[in-house]
Amino acid sequence: MEKYDPNTIEKKWQKIWEESKTHQAADFSKKKKYYCLDMFPYPSGEGLHVGHWRGYVFSDVWSRYQKMRDKNVLHPIGFDAFGLPAENAAIKTKMHPKTHIKETISRFEKQLKDIGAMYDWSREVITSEPEYYKWTQWLFLQLYQNGLAYRDEAFVNFCPNCQTVLANEQVKGGLCERCDSIVQKKKLKQWFFKISKYAQQLLDGLHKIDWPERVKLMQRHWIGKSEGALVKFKIVNCKLKIENCFIDVFTTRPDTLFGVSFLVLAPEHELTTKITTVDKAKSVEKYVREALKVSEIDRSNLQREKTGVFTGAYAINPITKSKIPIWVADYVLSNYGTGAIMSVPAHDQRDFDFAKKFNLPIIQVISAPSKKQKSEKTWESDGIMINSGQFNGINSQQAKSAITEYLEKNKLGISSVNYKLKDWLISRQRYWGAPIPIIYCRKCWELKTKNEKRKTDFTIIDGKEYAIIPVPEEQLPVLLPEKVDFKPTGESPLARTEEFLNTKCPKCKGPAKRETDTMDTFVCSSWYFLRFCDPKNKKKFADKTRIKYWMPVDFYVGGIEHATMHLLYARFITHALHSLGLLDFNEPFLKLYTIGMIYLHGAKMSKSRGNIISPDEIIQKYGTDTLRGYELFVGPTDEDSEWNVNGVNGVYRFLQKVYTLVADFKEAKSSVPMEQQTHQLIKRYTDDLLRLNFNTLISHLMSFVNLISKKEAPPTGVGGIFSSLGRAKEDKNQCSKFQIETLIKLLSPIAPHLAEELWQKIGNEQSVFESGWPSYDQDKIASDTMTLVIQVNGKVRDTIVIKKNDSKANIIDMAIKRQDVQKWIVGNKIKKTVYIPFKLINFVV
């Protein structure tokens, strides 16, 4: 008996695959294309653990299946190599990020090659290579030239630990997504991408993509569309220019306009200081100063008591014409709506709390259904309008549009849509990223005529204006200099590098300064799937016809943590490039599959917790195929699962069993043993595969192998999925070639090395992956006899074997006569008989 030696087999086949270039995808083919993509990893010094492997195995099984379905499969891999993790690790190990990343990538490459996946390594991309980031910079320029990238001063998120600003998406619950530090608000001049312009498109696009509902929902929430009205409140005794004497307010409840008893401005609101009366100036100034010091998490703490201060100013309610006070309070957010609200304490809990605390009037304008209303509470739902002049008596839902119409007619407001989605802040004060290809030129600014000086075209550095000059495309890439003191200080390390900072203006050829911030790594990863279509292209980000052939990605596999980061950014960039006429589709990923996390001892695997299982050791002991098998077997791939160290051995035992079964295989003398079961196996396996239930695939194979290695038929009715079909009576290892070939083919996506070896062993010269997917014959699955369950009052009392063509009356008669059935119905009258053909009979007594 030969022994299963995974390490020899796996080395052998990996070498053969590599030498024959079998995994290289051909651009253009008569075959149908299939683009299956993993979210490419960022190489960290920690290496991959079995949790990371899960997704790679999953996508590879799917890719190999597609290949056996005769598709032209593109299954590429690369590295998201710029960014904080790499840079921080480099600082820690006192290495240059470039050297560090080189080492970690080569470690990752080895680990990824160990998977035995059908990656096309000839297309590998590394985002920190100039050949790649040249096009990331080019992308920036496309957006800039089309008004989709701009530099502006705003209150932004700053991580004091990472020493850089962050995008909204990278702040989770007031903490830095990377390092969990408390994020501070700072007013800074930064680069933004205008993702907000695409809010509606990004919302609409969700309808046409096959993504998990959970992810779509997260994106919908993040985009956060609200419909309502913008209402103008005129400021009383305003000393500003007349057009500035209004406070704009966004509300989703125009129906409550008669109930507005005061306005509240956010501390950051530009009018706050301008409208404050002299006698209140001191207290308002103090309040604003203190409010800006409070961190975002403290500020958004719901338990916190409301604070605020009166500005001394008043406004006019546009509909009631009554004079209402204007307050400042930090419960109003500056970055949502207009940064100012109309307060309706009777119908909003927050306004109610504020009104109670500062003793402000509460005006009820919607009557709640009598019983539901309690005196001390607000009523936030619909009801009948009261205290609302001509709108009294109608439903508050109708009042919404009626009042909005009234406002529009009288030029006091307009209906309006608001989104939570804010523009994407993409500049970073860190070293290890793609330099922003922008130059600031003082001379060009001075040369401009007065009416050419638009706000978007200049920036202020050290109190002086500079013209913003994009680096011309032919000068790309703007190389990231290597000799840099890259220690993060909150200011860009590149600003300390004179030879980078000082440059020549491409327009006027005079001395100029470079932008010294680098781009958020998420910019690099928001277009890499396009580069895989044509990774070596030196003239374009990718050739148009190649993109047309391969894109969009058919199947995208990765973690759910990117739901409102990478997956949103990549969609935005694709939508943007589409609107610029550079792509003829706008959704990059047709189908998305999210991988669940692997837990060990009830906790997420992580180095800091010390509960990491490394694939390397498992491979050494059991081989890659076993690990691949267990990664699937551990549980449903889209759910979190607990890793069981012993479970791996079960898969190993199974593969060993398959190996000996095939190695000792003697063709059966009898016609075709267990033909029916084999067809049934193909059906069950393929059905589960198509439903992406990969965790049950091996179970089916195990059941099948258990069945064919039985020596004798066990008594009928004993467990197992094939029990109703009877068992083999042939001697052990007397199989048909059909049976063995089917087994190997079905096993091949999961255990490709073993499958290739066994395929060769039974006399095939071509690869098993060229052999096509087995098909089943429905007629051969159907059986002449079936096991029918007999219930009495819903309880199983017996089973009988019936023939396909037995009549209903005949079957009921047979069933009723059974001893185990008689026992329960004797002496009772049968009230009802339920017969479900080929399934069961239920007698109700």
Place this chain on the structure above:
RNA sequence: GGGCAGGUGGUGAAAUUGGCAAACACGCUAGCCUUAGGAGCUAGUGCCUGAAUAAGGCUUGUGGGUUCAACUCCCACCCUGCCCACCA
């Protein structure tokens, strides 16, 4: 506070979507083999009552409902995880 998942043996889980709950594995028990076993093979293994391989009862978070029949559908509640969170 809002939203979304999920809750099945000692463990990971399965159930063709309303039709035999616990497939397949892990673990455990017994036996065989072995100098030895963290190897292999064979058998058993949801829980309770029973000497039993007799017979019966119970069981999918809890409580109700619909149905001949519910892990599956409906209602209420409890617990766990995730996302968002003073978003006007």
